[in-house]
Amino acid sequence: MSTQPDAAPPRGTTQPGPATLVVRTTAVDDLDADPGALVRLLPRDAPLAWVRRGDGLVAWGEAARVETSGPDRFADAERAWAALRERAIVRDEVWLPGSGPVAFGSFAFDDRSAAGGVLVVPRVVVGRRGGRAWVTTVSTVGSVATLPAHRTLEDVTAHTADGPAEPPGTITYTQGSVADDAWMAAVEEAVARIRRGDLEKVVMARDVVARTTEPLDLRWVLGRLADEYSGCWTFSVDGLVGATPELLVRSEKGLVTSRVLAGTIRRTGGQEADLARAAALAHSSKDLEEHEYAVASVAQALEPFCQSLNVPEVPFVLHLPNVLHLATDVTGVLCPGTDGAPSSLALAAALHPTAAVCGTPTAAAGAAIRELEGMDRARYAGPVGWVGGDGDGEWGIALRSAALDPEDPHRLRLFAGCGVVAASDPEAELAETEAKLEPMRHALG
Numbered sequence: 184m185s186t187q188p189d190a191a192p193p194r195g196t197t198q199p200g201p202a203t204l205v206v207r208t209t210a211v212d213d214l215d216a217d218p219g220a221l222v223r224l225l226p227r228d229a230p231l232a233w234v235r236r237g238d239g240l241v242a243w244g245e246a247a248r249v250e251t252s253g254p255d256r257f258a259d260a261e262r263a264w265a266a267l268r269e270r271a272i273v274r275d276e277v278w279l280p281g282s283g284p285v286a287f288g289s290f291a292f293d294d295r296s297a298a299g300g301v302l303v304v305p306r307v308v309v310g311r312r313g314g315r316a317w318v319t320t321v322s323t324v325g326s327v328a329t330l331p332a333h334r335t336l337e338d339v340t341a342h343t344a345d346g347p348a349e350p351p352g353t354i355t356y357t358q359g360s361v362a363d364d365a366w367m368a369a370v371e372e373a374v375a376r377i378r379r380g381d382l383e384k385v386v387m388a389r390d391v392v393a394r395t396t397e398p399l400d401l402r403w404v405l406g407r408l409a410d411e412y413s414g415c416w417t418f419s420v421d422g423l424v425g426a427t428p429e430l431l432v433r434s435e436k437g438l439v440t441s442r443v444l445a446g447t448i449r450r451t452g453g454q455e456a457d458l459a460r461a462a463a464l465a466h467s468s469k470d471l472e473e474h475e476y477a478v479a480s481v482a483q484a485l486e487p488f489c490q491s492l493n494v495p496e497v498p499f500v501l502h503l504p505n506v507l508h509l510a511t512d513v514t515g516v517l518c519p520g521t522d523g524a525p526s527s528l529a530l531a532a533a534l535h536p537t538a539a540v541c542g543t544p545t546a547a548a549g550a551a552i553r554e555l556e557g558m559d560r561a562r563y564a565g566p567v568g569w570v571g572g573d574g575d576g577e578w579g580i581a582l583r584s585a586a587l588d589p590e591d592p593h594r595l596r597l598f599a600g601c602g603v604v605a606a607s608d609p610e611a612e613l614a615e616t617e618a619k620l621e622p623m624r625h626a627l628g
């Protein structure tokens with residue numbers, strides 16, 4: 184693990200402990216209510232975002248950065264954040280979830296992935312919730328009194344505005360890690376193993392490579408995702424962008440929520456036909472089985488932390504612009520622990536990987552993914568989100584997403600996967616991944 188404050192110590196001095204964060208949050212006038220208003224405030228370089236229906240957080244700059252790896256990537260990040268927030272000097276005039284100190288994070292799906300994990304503490308955060316907006320400024324030097332008390336949004340955006348988002352030019356798509364035929368063969372093998380009784384469900388994913396003629400301005404993608412998929416959580420952390428419909432966990436004042444999705448059907452565009460499809464999905468035994476595994480995995484992972492848990496017996500159908508999903512909102516009340524409740528990051532770590540993105544049983548499904556999928560998922564399907572100074576926060580599963588190549592701003596990997604059970608058909612699964620690639624293709628287009 185490495186923790187880097189923004190200023191490196193002069194050569195020859197001993198390495199300091201964690202940085203002391205100096206944090207000030209002030210209320211500012213509310214923004215436009217439209218879903219893309221927050222992301223339009225972002226500068227071009229390394230934008231951070233977690234936005235849904237015009238509420239959420241956007242941020243930029245790095246006051247501190249924590250990089251972790253391996254099976255301990257969550258625990259190490261959690262410890263580093265605890266050390267930073269314990270030492271933080273905070274003046275918060277707003278006191279809403281997401282005001283005061285926050286860290287944005289993104290973590291690899293697989294313990295063995297080189298993608299590891301990252302927490303970024305931004306220099307500037309703009310937040311909005313229920314008609315109230317705020318600005319948080321973070322420094323590692325000086326005192327709260329020397330930090331600017333921003334009273335208008337223009338104060339913070341004037342010197343960071345890089346003009347409107349630039350379009351990416353012409354996009355060319357090429358095959359990712361595995362050719363379509365080979366991927367379908369892998370799904371067929373997964374189905375065979377399930378029918379043999381080796382495991383019950385496994386989620387198989389694939390990637391597609393996009394090349395842009397212009398260097399990608401992530402704000403272009405974020406604006407289009409926030410507008411078109413406003414009911415999803417539009418995120419951007421460390422080059423990973425997307426609009427996920429799946430909330431791994433939200434923890435707020437002792438209440439936890441998780442939105443579990445599994446079971447999918449493509450939309451047709453026609454309202455009546457879509458209603459018929461929604462009804463078919465709600466009665467599809469294959470999709471209900473996939474869904475059941477995912478809900479059970481979330482309920483089991485949350486149970487040890489909760490004094491009460493509500494797990495609806497029947498899923499509802501979530502309508503997105505590209506697909507319909509079976510969805511269940513699991514909610515719970517956290518047990519008051521002796522050391523305080525677990526942080527949202529600790530809960531995300533306990534939940535990951537759910538059967539919505541891995542399978543059942545978890546270990547067997549994880550092994551099958553490693554063996555059959557033929558690619559490194561990196562941070563796709565891992566937790567992405569933010570944690571606040573009190574440990575509360577929101578973590579999504581990084582789906583409907585793409586990773587920008589850190590070496591090449593013209594190259595992205597787009598990802599999509601689907602749950603495979605005994606009744607799955609490889610060709611239908613391939614078509615389902617295409618439907619799930621739609622949001623990112625639209626965002627680039």
Ligand SMILES: C=C(O[C@@H]1C=C(C(=O)O)C=C[C@H]1O)C(=O)O
Pocket residue numbers: 386388429444445446447473508539540582583598599600601602603619
């Ligand atoms: C794996 C993905 O989606 C997951 C798999 C689903 C399914 O198999 O029906 C549905 C929603 C997500 O939990 C993805 O979008 O890449």
